[in-house]
Amino acid sequence: MEYTTLNNGVKMPMAGIGTFLLSPDEAEVSVLSALQCGYRLIDTANAYVNEKAVGRAMKKSGLERKEIFLETKLWPSFYEQDDAVEKTLERLDTDYIDLLLIHQPAGNYVAGYRQMEKSYKEGKVKAIGLSNFNEEQIREILSICEIKPAILQTEVHPYSQEKALKEFLGKEDIVIQAWYPLGHGDEALIHEPLFAELAKKYGKSNAQIILRWHIQDGNIVIPGSKNPAHIRDNFNLFDFALTDNEMAQIAAMDKQKRYYTSTPEMLNSYVKMVPPVDTQK
Numbered sequence: 001m002e003y004t005t006l007n008n009g010v011k012m013p014m015a016g017i018g019t020f021l022l023s024p025d026e027a028e029v030s031v032l033s034a035l036q037c038g039y040r041l042i043d044t045a046n047a048y049v050n051e052k053a054v055g056r057a058m059k060k061s062g063l064e065r066k067e068i069f070l071e072t073k074l075w076p077s078f079y080e081q082d083d084a085v086e087k088t089l090e091r092l093d094t095d096y097i098d099l100l101l102i103h104q105p106a107g108n109y110v111a112g113y114r115q116m117e118k119s120y121k122e123g124k125v126k127a128i129g130l131s132n133f134n135e136e137q138i139r140e141i142l143s144i145c146e147i148k149p150a151i152l153q154t155e156v157h158p159y160s161q162e163k164a165l166k167e168f169l170g171k172e173d174i175v176i177q178a179w180y181p182l183g184h185g186d187e188a189l190i191h192e193p194l195f196a197e198l199a200k201k202y203g204k205s206n207a208q209i210i211l212r213w214h215i216q217d218g219n220i221v222i223p224g225s226k227n228p229a230h231i232r233d234n235f236n237l238f239d240f241a242l243t244d245n246e247m248a249q250i251a252a253m254d255k256q257k258r259y260y261t262s263t264p265e266m267l268n269s270y271v272k273m274v275p276p277v278d279t280q281k
């Protein structure tokens with residue numbers, strides 16, 4: 001495993017498993033499988049409605065809590081609820097969260113950020129950050145925050161490398177975490193001839209080449225899967241390294257092509273959407 005050190009001194013694994021779109025049963029099985037393979041970073045969210053399942057998998061793994069880096073996200077409809085963090089802790093069945101994010105720049109996200117800062121000061125959260133915020137919105141948070149965000153989780157992959165955003169974040173000592181690190185499974189991206197060539201050279205899969213590029217470029221990755229073989233392979237990234245020339249070739253593939261684009265209408269709908277978190281299995 002390789003680690004990055006966040007701006008508050010917390011060490012975070014560079015690779016983990018995501019649980020987006022996994023049912024509770026699938027999330028429990030996948031997270032347990034990942035922990036048994038050596039993963040130590042788990043990403044979930046209020047909105048995924050599988051936090052309880054993630055908590056169960058952590059317990060079943062037999063690992064000490066301190067060995068696992070647990071990350072989750074507050075949903076917009078909870079930003080103004082004073083007990084949102086407490087209820088999140090209850091669902092995860094844990095005393096603390098390693099990294100807590102504002103999930104979307106929707107609704108009263110400043111109130112949500114204040115709530116995270118309070119939990120950070122109380123020791124219930126070890127680091128805080130943002131998800132899906134653009135540079136302008138991040139600057140807004142930086143202008144009012146007491147505790148600086150440590151992470152920005154956003155869409156990053158070889159077709160959308162967010163170079164300008166990363167330059168800005170680098171100056172602010174904020175780390176990028178990539179969701180859709182494999183481009184939402186886009187066949188055109190996965191089967192780029194360059195990745196096939198490098199996969200043959202290193203005895204890896206195309207996906208492993210892409211994930212290795214992320215890590216060497218400073219992006220924390222959280223690919224999701226419910227396939228045990230894919231879970232294992234997505235973590236087998238630390239026994240090889242791409243050359244500077246190979247990294248440059250991949251950098252040249254940037255098309256600024258995103259698969260997810262938020263709109264004001266979509267963000268407004270998020271504020272009204274209350275995930276059925278209290279009824280989850």
